[in-house]
Amino acid sequence: MILVIGGAGYIGSHMxxxxxxxxxEVLVFDNLSRGFSDxxxxxxxxxxxxxxxxxxxxxxxxxxxxxxxxxAALAYVGESVTAPELYYQNNVVxxxxxxxxxxxHGVDKLVFSSTCATYGEPDAVPISEAHPQRxxxxxxxxxxxxxxxxxxxxxxxxxxxxxxxxxxxxxxxxLGRVGERHDPETHLIPLVLAEALRLQNGxxxxxxxxxxxxNDFDTADGSCVRDYIHVTDLCQAHLLAAQRLLSGQSQGxxxxxxxxxxxxxxxxxxxxxxxxxxxxxxxxxxxxxxGDPAVLIGDASRAHAxxxxxxxxxxxxxxxxxxxxxxxxxxx
Ligand code: UDP
Numbered sequence: 001m002i003l004v005i006g007g008a009g010y011i012g013s014h015m016x017x018x019x020x021x022x023x024x025e026v027l028v029f030d031n032l033s034r035g036f037s038d039x040x041x042x043x044x045x046x047x048x049x050x051x052x053x054x055x056x057x058x059x060x061x062x063x064x065x066x067x068x069x070x071x072a073a074l075a076y077v078g079e080s081v082t083a084p085e086l087y088y089q090n091n092v093v094x095x096x097x098x099x100x101x102x103x104x105h106g107v108d109k110l111v112f113s114s115t116c117a118t119y120g121e122p123d124a125v126p127i128s129e130a131h132p133q134r135x136x137x138x139x140x141x142x143x144x145x146x147x148x149x150x151x152x153x154x155x156x157x158x159x160x161x162x163x164x165x166x167x168x169x170x171x172x173x174x175l176g177r178v179g180e181r182h183d184p185e186t187h188l189i190p191l192v193l194a195e196a197l198r199l200q201n202g203x204x205x206x207x208x209x210x211x212x213x214x215n216d217f218d219t220a221d222g223s224c225v226r227d228y229i230h231v232t233d234l235c236q237a238h239l240l241a242a243q244r245l246l247s248g249q250s251q252g253x254x255x256x257x258x259x260x261x262x263x264x265x266x267x268x269x270x271x272x273x274x275x276x277x278x279x280x281x282x283x284x285x286x287x288x289x290x291g292d293p294a295v296l297i298g299d300a301s302r303a304h305a306x307x308x309x310x311x312x313x314x315x316x317x318x319x320x321x322x323x324x325x326x327x328x329x330x331x332x
Contacts, residue, residue: 001025002242003065005050005098006072007043008035011113011169011231013178015069016043018235019242027063029055030072038331039178050094056101067109067242068102070095073142076186077117077291080139091142099153109245110150111238114163116227116257116296118144125263126227126299129165129255137291147255154252162241162250167227167259167298169234171319172326179326180231189228189320192270193327196277200328205282212266214288217295223266225295227259230313230322234258240307256307259298260314269316276320 002019006012007028012035019026020043028040031049048055050072073091074080080087095112102108117140118133135141146163153159170189172179180190195210215222237258244250264272274281303309313319 001027001063001065003027003029003063003068004043005029005068005070006035008032008037008039008045009071010180010182011234012071013039014173014231015071015235015238016040017173017177018232018239022239027065029059034074034182036181039181041177050097051089053097053101056097057104060101060105060107065105065107067111067245068098068107069111069238069242070098071113073113075115075139077137077139078186078289080137080142081290084138087138087142091139092145095146096149099149099159103157103159108159110159110161111241111245112146112150112161112163114143114147114165114255115140116165116167116259116298118147118165121293122296125295125297126259126261127257127297128299129257129302147253151253159253160245160250161253162245163253163255164234164237164241165255165257166234167229167257167296169231170228171230171232171313171322174232174322176325176329179330180323181330188266188269189273189323190327192273192281193277193320193324195281196273196279196324197327199279199281200277205280208282208284210281210283211286212270212283213286213292215285216288219265219294221265221267224292225263225265225297227261227263227297228316228319229258229260229311230319233311233313236312237303237307237309240309244307256303257298257300258303258309259300260311261298261300262314263295263297264316272316272320276317276324
């Protein structure tokens with residue numbers, strides 16, 4: 001059985017479906033602090049918290065786990081700056097508790113959700129795994145600390161892990177079973193589409209609450225450029241990573257970027273949302289958000305070469321179309 005920690009969250013809930021669709025038996029562990037119990041579908045859900053070691057001991061003593069996927073981290077850059085304790089407790093203490101429990105119960109295979117935020121302000125783009133890791137916020141630091149712990153565990157104890165450094169996850173399940181649902185929502189695409197939905201429901205375009213953070217970056221239109229990768233493509237990479245771990249091909253702690261290799265500006269994303277939704281989306285220009293690098297574009301050639309992964313949904317229109325279909329049916 002594969003344990004998905006954080007399976008009630010955005011990427012985790014898509015992963016549960018991808019694993020089930022591929023014929024795996026899945027168990028979800030989640031504290032439901034940010035996730036939704038109805039997002040785990042037919043998978044059994046154990047409600048528990050990584051910060052409580054006894055929850056983990058009971059979990060591993062009760063179920064026969066072959067491999068763990070860990071998605072249960074807090075992931076808001078801004079919040080990590082104002083509430084670092086929450087981030088170190090959840091993302092570091094919680095994840096270290098997981099490593100202890102795995103070792104105690106003889107489980108040595110882990111797929112770990114990491115992030116391009118471990119790189120910080122890039123020297124150049126596209127960013128490959130060889131780029132120095134110099135995170136500029138507590139969120140990125142917590143993820144880097146765990147990558148380093150995984151490398152040390154591999155050296156000392158022979159643990160096998162694959163850390164996947166996501167660029168900007170976006171989109172929703174093609175069958176509309178799950179999608180992006182954060183509370184509070186801070187991500188660009190769902191906020192733009194929420195504005196489109198408000199307009200579709202008769203809202204006045206002038207009353208928009210949508211904000212664009214910065215138009216003075218060193219980019220073509222002045223807004224930030226990001227590399228958006230479809231959540232289903234992320235899940236396919238996790239399946240390949242799991243296969244690599246289960247077949248004994250991995251070599252200790254491995255690290256891969258997951259990205260499309262193409263950048264879209266905030267303004268371009270909004271324009272594509274206008275095209276997809278047919279709504280005249282307006283926005284307010286605001287100052288830069290703290291900690292936003294101008295351009296983040298990933299080089300995923302290592303994942304292509306070693307994992308055999310190739311993203312299937314590179315078109316921004318398709319990514320937004322899937323998110324829009326979900327937005328219109330999302331439970332409130
Ligand atoms: N952004 C924006 N307005 C918003 C939310 C985000 O202009 O309401 C910008 C943000 O500054 C960044 C990009 O959109 O340049 C993507 O932000 P998001 O929070 O979606 O992802 P992040 O890059 O922080 O992981």
